[in-house]
Amino acid sequence: LKLLRPRVLAAVQKASPAAGEIPTVADCAYINAWLSAKSSGTFGDIQVRGLLQAAKRLKLDPHTFAADVISNLEISEIGIAKVDGPGFINIELSAPFLEKRLEETFFKGDPRLGVDKVEDRIVIDYSSPNLAKEMHVGHLRSTIIGDALARVHRFAGSEVIAQNHVGDWGTQFGMLIAHVNDASTSVDLDKLQGLETLYVEAKVRFDADKDFADRARENVVKLQAGDQAMLKQWEQIVDVSLKHAQKIYDTLGVLLTRKDVCGESFYNNDLHNVVKDLTDLGLLVVDQGAKVVFTPLFQKDFGKGKPIFMVQKGGDGFGYAATDLAAIRHRVRNLKGKRLLYVIDNRQSLHCKQLFDVASRAGFLPPDVTATHVGFGTMMGKDKKPFKTRTGGTVKLAELIGEAQDRAYQLAKDKNARRTKGDVFSEEQLRDIGNKVGIGAIKYADLSKHRDKDYIFDLDSMLQFEGNTAPYLMYAYTRARSVARGAAAADAADSTAVAASTSKIVPRLQERAEHNLAVTLLQFPDELQQVLDTSLTHHLCTYMYRLAQAYTQFYNACPVIKAPDAETRESRLAMCTITSQMMKTGLGLLGIQVLETM
Numbered sequence: 001l002k003l004l005r006p007r008v009l010a011a012v013q014k015a016s017p018a019a020g021e022i023p024t025v026a027d028c029a030y031i032n033a034w035l036s037a038k039s040s041g042t043f044g045d046i047q048v049r050g051l052l053q054a055a056k057r058l059k060l061d062p063h064t065f066a067a068d069v070i071s072n073l074e075i076s077e078i079g080i081a082k083v084d085g086p087g088f089i090n091i092e093l094s095a096p097f098l099e100k101r102l103e104e105t106f107f108k109g110d111p112r113l114g115v116d117k118v119e120d121r122i123v124i125d126y127s128s129p130n131l132a133k134e135m136h137v138g139h140l141r142s143t144i145i146g147d148a149l150a151r152v153h154r155f156a157g158s159e160v161i162a163q164n165h166v167g168d169w170g171t172q173f174g175m176l177i178a179h180v181n182d183a184s185t186s187v188d189l190d191k192l193q194g195l196e197t198l199y200v201e202a203k204v205r206f207d208a209d210k211d212f213a214d215r216a217r218e219n220v221v222k223l224q225a226g227d228q229a230m231l232k233q234w235e236q237i238v239d240v241s242l243k244h245a246q247k248i249y250d251t252l253g254v255l256l257t258r259k260d261v262c263g264e265s266f267y268n269n270d271l272h273n274v275v276k277d278l279t280d281l282g283l284l285v286v287d288q289g290a291k292v293v294f295t296p297l298f299q300k301d302f303g304k305g306k307p308i309f310m311v312q313k314g315g316d317g318f319g320y321a322a323t324d325l326a327a328i329r330h331r332v333r334n335l336k337g338k339r340l341l342y343v344i345d346n347r348q349s350l351h352c353k354q355l356f357d358v359a360s361r362a363g364f365l366p367p368d369v370t371a372t373h374v375g376f377g378t379m380m381g382k383d384k385k386p387f388k389t390r391t392g393g394t395v396k397l398a399e400l401i402g403e404a405q406d407r408a409y410q411l412a413k414d415k416n417a418r419r420t421k422g423d424v425f426s427e428e429q430l431r432d433i434g435n436k437v438g439i440g441a442i443k444y445a446d447l448s449k450h451r452d453k454d455y456i457f458d459l460d461s462m463l464q465f466e467g468n469t470a471p472y473l474m475y476a477y478t479r480a481r482s483v484a485r486g487a488a489a490a491d492a493a494d495s496t497a498v499a500a501s502t503s504k505i506v507p508r509l510q511e512r513a514e515h516n517l518a519v520t521l522l523q524f525p526d527e528l529q530q531v532l533d534t535s536l537t538h539h540l541c542t543y544m545y546r547l548a549q550a551y552t553q554f555y556n557a558c559p560v561i562k563a564p565d566a567e568t569r570e571s572r573l574a575m576c577t578i579t580s581q582m583m584k585t586g587l588g589l590l591g592i593q594v595l596e597t598m
């Protein structure tokens with residue numbers, strides 16, 4: 001809970017013999033992990049864990065240490081603390097303290113719901129597909145994770161600059177254009193699908209036919225030199241691809257637009273400067289005709305290969321690495337980024353390490369700017385192998401999204417048919433529900449897993465209404481909203497009732513379940529901070545799940561519309577309102593749109 005964490009840290013520090021020795025960075029992370037939500041039934045709202053281990057490390061008696069920490073907590077105005085066994089301190093927060101915090105967080109128009117404003121300038125590289133092909137599952141995770149991070153950082157107040165570093169340059173374009181220009185092929189460049197077929201054909205020829213391959217390479221050289229005719233064809237291909245990508249972004253509801261596109265081609269004119277600067281600095285070495293920077297730090301990562309960062313292949317134009325060096329400099333110099341995030345597949349983690357290393361040695365990445373690889377694992381099929389179509393092909397993103405939406409629609413339709421009371425939905429509403437739940441499910445399944453790990457893409461489990469899924473959370477939101485609607489309807493029917501559901505009173509916490517829900521609501525800033533610090537979105541997802549559970553417990557234990565008295569009813573309605581506000585905010589940060597009924 002915000003304010004509690006620093007307080008605990010300070011108390012631990014004060015109880016430690018060598019003040020200043022603890023917390024070190026490692027200890028800080030460790031101590032932070034101590035604070036967790038209580039499991040219901042035991043005493044306390046917050047548990048400070050790990051004191052036994054800390055006492056051992058500090059060579060102190062654990063009981064005395066825990067007692068010291070407690071007295072240093074100076075907790076009386078916010079609650080009570082008790083030692084529980086040698087390793088734990090349980091803190092029970094007082095109702096007045098929680099009520100005051102609820103008021104500050106939800107009733108004073110705080111747009112960040114308790115999160116401290118961050119003033120950072122963050123460049124996030126995400127999505128970044130290679131063009132001239134349809135987007136496929138390999139682009140999904142970067143797009144979804146990057147979008148959530150952009151939203152979270154913007155919410156916290158940072159300036160976020162999205163960079164869609166599309167692969168719009170290089171051999172594949174030379175190849176494609178060579179193929180298109182062959183009289184034998186009739187082409188419709190306006191359709192990406194046609195383009196994709198052409199791409200496959202071109203690749204076959206490229207690999208089999210030396211003449212063709214040479215012509216393809218010549219085209220690349222011409223393109224790099226600014227040949228007008230070549231550029232025109234290139235532009236056409238890029239435009240069709242980007243329109244296709246934009247359609248996917250719009251369907252997914254990610255915030256990327258055309259103005260965020262800053263692809264490889266953008267850096268073309270700067271690449272010789274990069275080579276020149278690296279040469280002047282003495283970093284660039286000619287190795288078997290190629291220009292490379294040695295990166296001995298990563299020797300062990302290379303297996304039998306050489307630890308080199310390939311800036312320019314022998315005569316053959318610049319590579320991916322050169323472009324990324326130009327890009328990192330652009331992000332620092334021109335975009336004025338202070339924090340650079342690269343949301344890229346873990347398979348490129350060596351590339352990122354080398355890039356950051358070479359960039360800092362070259363002074364492109366100054367010490368006051370951080371660059372982080374936000375890596376992620378592979379999307380696997382149910383067979384635990386990289387996700388493929390039944391026939392072994394790559395899965396197109398448009399098809400995958402469509403399937404999720406259809407399945408979600410079907411589920412909503414079945415449920416609708418079984419409905420005996422409540423809303424019956426029109427076909428149009430069912431489609432809307434299917435679309436939002438389908439997208440929400442795909443996003444949530446991805447964001448709720450630890451991003452470093454591979455994860456199994458399984459529509460059945462992500463569309464379940466039970467457990468840690470988008471449908472469960474979206475449904476919890478509709479329930480919280482329907483209580484408010486129910487109250488309004490009851491009030492409308494009863495002309496003597498005061499308009500309780502519209503008033504804005506701060507809740508009074510009487511029942512255990514209310515207390516727990518309040519604690520959970522107030523944990524949001526801490527949980528969001530974790531996402532801001534680590535770019536691990538699952539912290540927010542786990543939090544959302546806990547919030548939905550705390551709400552369910554509250555809902556089961558505390559009648560709202562039939563509350564014992566008017567004041568309690570208003571207070572509980574206010575709890576419903578702020579909970580739904582928090583749910584909508586949290587889901588929104590994950591890029592998930594809520595529904596009012598479903």
Ligand code: ARG
Pocket residue numbers: 125128129130165166167324327342344
């Ligand atoms: N286009 C690349 C790919 O599909 C990803 C680019 C990621 N961003 C970057 N700055 N390297 O593998």
